[in-house]
Amino acid sequence: MGTVQSEIKFSEEKLKKVQEIISRYPEGRQKSALLPILHLAQREFDGWLSVPVMDYVASLLNIKPIEVYEVATFYTMFNLKPVGKCLIEFCRTGPCMHNRADQIIEYTEKKLGIKVGETTPDNKFSLKAVECLGACGYAPMAQIGKFYYEHLTEEKMDKIIARLGQDFNPDNKYEI
């Protein structure tokens, strides 16, 4: 992941995947494939959706760019600006807040020297606040890469930052 989006075009392999996703929906309803294709695009193009990437997705689905912007700006799981290699998405909804989410977030902000919405200068970490991720019973929690990290404490955040700052892979679940 990074800040440079070079050529905005899926590989042949990814284009096949796009066609496969579109084929799941009835003729004329290709817009229904928008969410999975946006996820694919975000993953492929440096972890975020720039306007040219969203325009490219619109062209693949044969829909208007505004239809893509509307969806991409609505859901917090889409990043509309560059993010660091390891994106920590803290839940900031009621049950997590009742279980010290705000203190954990503040602690992490201080530790990394950035605020929510920002990226560290070495591009290793970004912080984001999102709405309920459906793991309220394990509050406070955060999503990092594909996985949830639950019952967060200051000590756990220290371990997460130390471990994931080394060689973060979003497909890995790290034991903390």
Ligand code: FES
């Ligand atoms: S309130 Fe945080 S996961 Fe639901």
